[in-house]
Amino acid sequence: xxxxxxxxxxxxxxxxxxxxxxxxxxxxxxxxxxxxxxxxxxxxxxxxxxxxxxxxxxxxxxxxxxxxxxxxxxxxxxxxxxxxxxxxxxxxxxxxxxxxxxxxxxxxxxxxxx
Amino acid sequence: xxxxxxxxxxxxxxxxxxxxxxxxxxxxxxxxxxxxxxxxxxxxxxxxxxxxxxxxxxxxxxxxxxxxxxxxxxxxxxxxxxxxxxxxxxxxxxxxxxxxxxxxxxxxxx
Numbered sequence: 001x002x003x004x005x006x007x008x009x010x011x012x013x014x015x016x017x018x019x020x021x022x023x024x025x026x027x028x029x030x031x032x033x034x035x036x037x038x039x040x041x042x043x044x045x046x047x048x049x050x051x052x053x054x055x056x057x058x059x060x061x062x063x064x065x066x067x068x069x070x071x072x073x074x075x076x077x078x079x080x081x082x083x084x085x086x087x088x089x090x091x092x093x094x095x096x097x098x099x100x101x102x103x104x105x106x107x108x109x110x111x112x113x114x
Numbered sequence: 115x116x117x118x119x120x121x122x123x124x125x126x127x128x129x130x131x132x133x134x135x136x137x138x139x140x141x142x143x144x145x146x147x148x149x150x151x152x153x154x155x156x157x158x159x160x161x162x163x164x165x166x167x168x169x170x171x172x173x174x175x176x177x178x179x180x181x182x183x184x185x186x187x188x189x190x191x192x193x194x195x196x197x198x199x200x201x202x203x204x205x206x207x208x209x210x211x212x213x214x215x216x217x218x219x220x221x222x223x224x
Contacts, residue, residue, distance in 0.1 A: 043158070107157050
């Protein structure tokens with residue numbers, strides 16, 4: 001079974017702190033994604049990566065950066081956390097979309113910025 | 115990717131079939147219809163996808179109309195564990211990311 005793991009289920013940080021959210025997948029997938037989920041807004045794509053050291057901005061990249069140094073790991077970085085970044089963060093991975101593909105999601109990290 | 119429209123909520127009695135409709139009237143020829151669901155406090159889970167033909171797997175059936183402008187996800191014998199938000203997503207094979215809308219909240223009642 002595909003497994004996508006995220007470093008923390010719950011995280012509390014202070015405003016201005018630098019925050020790292022880690023995601024690891026064990027199925028040798030090329031594509032990895034970071035989404036955030038907020039009530040009433042559904043899932044929104046922050047960044048995605050289709051290869052090591054490659055990244056593309058999603059719909060809401062402002063205030064975030066990402067790092068993909070190894071194929072299995074995709075990190076989301078909040079350079080200076082703010083209260084409006086309090087949210088559920090979801091990581092996903094998939095094989096390249098040569099036809100149809102399935103995205104496999106991690107359990108999510110609920111981040112609270114105080 | 116084409117936009118989808120789903121009802122915000124629906125309910126179903128346990129053991130009965132749950133039918134979840136989705137409208138995607140602007141779908142283009144190379145776009146697939148995907149269904150995912152999200153159980154409370156968990157990450158989304160892939161259910162099924164299709165292009166033109168109806169599809170069935172161990173979780174559900176997907177019925178796509180002949181003009182491809184709408185589809186229905188069918189859970190043949192809903193259980194309480196099927197209570198979740200169900201997302202209908204349309205995307206082409208050239209895209210990388212899934213565009214999740216607000217989905218349909220399904221409540222399965224005893």
